[in-house]
Amino acid sequence: MRKLPPLASLRAFEAVARTGSVTRAAEELARTHGAISRHLKLLADDVGAELFERDGTGLRMTPAAADFYAVTRSVFDQLERAYDNLGSRAAGPGVHVACSATFAMRWLVPQLAVFYRKHPDIRIRLSMTSAREIRNEGADVLVAWDMSSYSDADQRRALPLAPVNFAAVCVPACARLAAAKRTRIAHGYTSSAWDQWEAKTGKSVARGDVLEFPHTHLCIEAALSGLGVALVETRLIARELAEGTLVAPFGTVQFDGGLRALPAAGRRMNAQAQAFVAWLRDALTV
Known part of the structure; x- marks a missing residue:
């Protein structure tokens, strides 16, 4: 017979260890702060050792708990992948x-x-x-x-x-502006794209304001609306380039990777x- 802690207590421990907060763990697991605290106490009482120490306004794992968390996280990751794979296989x-x-x-x-x-x-x-x-x-x-x-x-x-080839694109009217007056449209999570462009071309084609969006399709729509210059992989805007609604007057650059x-x-x-x-x-x- 396996000697394992209750799954609910393990989930509470893993969430607190990962987030460093009972409150955030409770929000993630849709439980109360008190319920998460009780699960932690249950584990601590069962093993006979403290799992967390106060660290300012948060919590810090004890060395033993950190070792246990490394195993728990790995097992949870494997279980999550295996369960998803099981569902995928069942779906056909x-x-x-x-x-x-x-x-x-x-x-x-x-x-x-x-x-x-x-x-x-x-x-x-x-x-x-x-x-x-x-x-x-x-x-x-x-x-x-x-x-x-x-x-x-x-x-x-x-x-x-x-390969991926990026072009700095805008509407034709924007292309006629001076670089200092062109707004740079940036992707919030791949900001290195503009760095690569400038490093490879030696050109800064948009030195005005910066507008940032969290998705590439929003960057494309912003460029189509005349808001500035967006940096986009050419496959994603083939139709707009063919129709002339977007132009790439600064050429294209092949990015690394x-x-x-x-x-x-x-x-x-x-x-x-x-x-x-x-x-x-x-x-x-x-």
Whole structure:
């Protein structure tokens, strides 16, 4: 018979250890402050040792609790991935793909009909998140170009798909303004894009005010509205460039890294996911 603490107490401990706050843990778990405190006391009484110490207005784990938390976090991560995978398998054959909302809406979804004609037995399930929030939790494959926040191990596992080419774009009237009068439209979570642009081109094409948005499609809409110059991967604005509603008078620049596919950690990529990645690589290079 296994000697394990109650799951509710483990969840409370993990949430407090991760957030450093009983209040934040209670909000996350939809429990009262008192209920979380009772779970912590239950664990402490059971093991005969304190788990947390006061640290200003927050809590700090004791060394023993920190060791236990490292194991608990790993087990919870594995359990979460396995449970999601169980649900995915129960839902039927398919590939769970995580990517940015803009990439999904402006490139991937319009291309899915081509994929389904080649692979009629595979269905794609999408998770669309912002660049900051995009994580490889449960998804079979994550697609992203900016992986600077990922671990070295994840970056080594990532599979190259295609180069990414960024253009500084605006409406034609904005292109005629002096650089000092042009507003820079920035993505709130991939701010390194403008740094890369200026480092590679040696040009600052928008030196006026800065407008920041949390999603690429909002940056595109802002540029279309004449608010300033946005830095966007050219695949995402192919229609606007072809129609002339947006122009790229400053050229394009190939960014480091390129678009990459990150397989889920801890399990081999199945044949369906491999087929999707192979198709994606071919489709992106057309």
